[in-house]
Amino acid sequence: MKIHNTYIKRCIALAKNGLPAAMPNPSVGAVLVHNDSIIAEGYTSAYGGPHAEVNCIAFAKANTPELIAKSTLYVSLEPCSHWGKTPPCADLVIDSGIKRVVIGTIDPFAKVAGAGIKKLMQAGVDVTVGVLEKECQEVNKRFFTYHNEKRPFIILKWAETANGFIAPATRDKQEPVWITNTLSRQLVHKLRSEEMGILVGGKTVIEDNPTLTTRDWHGSNPTRIVIDTQGNLPKELHIFNNEAPTIVLKDSDPKSICKELFGHNIQSVIVEGGAATLQGFIDAALWDEASIFTGLTNFNAGIKAPKKTSQFTLQSTQHIKGDRLDTYTRSDS
Ligand SMILES: NC(=O)C1=CN([C@@H]2O[C@H](COP(=O)(O)OP(=O)(O)OC[C@H]3O[C@@H](n4cnc5c(N)ncnc54)[C@H](OP(=O)(O)O)[C@@H]3O)[C@@H](O)[C@H]2O)C=CC1
Ligand SMILES: Nc1c(N[C@@H]2O[C@H](COP(=O)(O)O)[C@@H](O)[C@H]2O)[nH]c(=O)[nH]c1=O
Ligand SMILES: [Zn+2]
Secondary structure: OHHHHHHHHHHHHHHHHOOOOOOOOOOOEEEEEEOOEEEEEEEOOOOOOOOHHHHHHHHHHHHOHHHHHHOEEEEEEOOOOOOOOOOOHHHHHHHOOOOEEEEEEOOOOOOOOOHHHHHHHHOOOEEEEOOOHHHHHHHOHHHHHHHHHOOOEEEEEEEEOOOOEEEEOOOOOOOOOOOOOHHHHHHHHHHHHOOOEEEEOHHHHHHHOOOOOOOOOOOOOOEEEEEOOOOOOOOOOHHHOOOOOEEEEOOOOHHHHHHHHHHOOOOEEEEEEOHHHHHHHHHOOOOOEEEEEEOOOOOOOEEEOOOOOOOEEEEEEEEEOOEEEEEEEEOOO
16 A cells, blocks of 8 residues: 555654664664654664664653554564563554554564564454565665574675775785775775674785774774684784774685674674685675775786676765775676
8 A cells, every 4th residue: 555655664764763773683663653644753772772663652652642542553674572672562562552553574583573463463453564575674684684594794895996906016014005085984984883793804904904993983893803714813903902892713714704703693794805805705695785996096016806796786886086986786697
């Protein structure tokens, strides 16, 4: 129904406000509709805080309590049925006397996965499921990939020169050689702040001594993940400072990395390089999105950028004061 789409669209817009603070929880949007008017809205609070339905119903209770039981609740994700950090939202909906609930998509989390819908229906609530399902899943693409595919959502990111290199052949100092400008760097820090993990290979750690933080942007630092196949990375390196946690992995195989990160409850990871590490994920077809920056610089020789396959599907191009950022998704063809 067209009217359902309108309100679920509003739920999706609300849900976007809750990210990345809600992670590793999904961010959800909820609206209460009475006589074709929205009387209350809510979205998921920062991790551990109230869910969207709780915030929405609390607003209605404070303003128009008499209308709650006569309203329809729209919610982008199935209300939870379990005790997590907060009580089950399905119970709150039932106790509030709400008789109609329209749900965007089912929750893939094993402890819910239809149990919230069942609970509502058993209490006599009229439930509609599956409105703008794909769009509702897209907002929580990290959460859905993690639970459905048992691996983190993977974003590849690198910066290459205008002539296709990611690093020069030689360098004077143990620090990154910048290809892109300071505005691009700030955008990279924003992108880092949206993910739970950031991963680089051993050679990158040795040659760049990267920090891998979000210092030019507000928001949390992701957990740093480094591949150290020799088990000898010096503890004085920046990645071992106390600005963010760091996980050291011994195995460079992308499949094993995914398994390990799943175990650490890391729902998303930005893979920043180097070329060998990125190529491993590309060749294993274990990635979801890619952000490739191209700067104005040229190197005479050096490490070539990873080879893109036919799976790279261009989604957008933006220009950042001379730099270019191309974003891709992976298609299975
Ligand atoms: N422009 C950009 O966006 C980026 C550029 N870079 C650049 O990329 C370069 C590195 O890329 P690349 O060479 O492909 O390597 P990676 O950073 O992808 O690391 C993988 C390599 O590191 C080796 N390695 C892992 N652990 C250790 C260790 N403890 N000691 C020594 N070697 C180890 C691996 O060897 P094995 O598997 O055989 O054990 C493998 O050859 C750097 O110069 C960096 O500046 C890096 C990131 C981004
Ligand atoms: N040189 C280069 C990048 N390099 C990446 O950034 C890392 C350094 O991170 P940090 O120490 O936090 O500043 C480095 O190891 C590599 O992964 N990134 C870019 O967007 N543009 C660039 O030109
Ligand atoms: Zn809930």
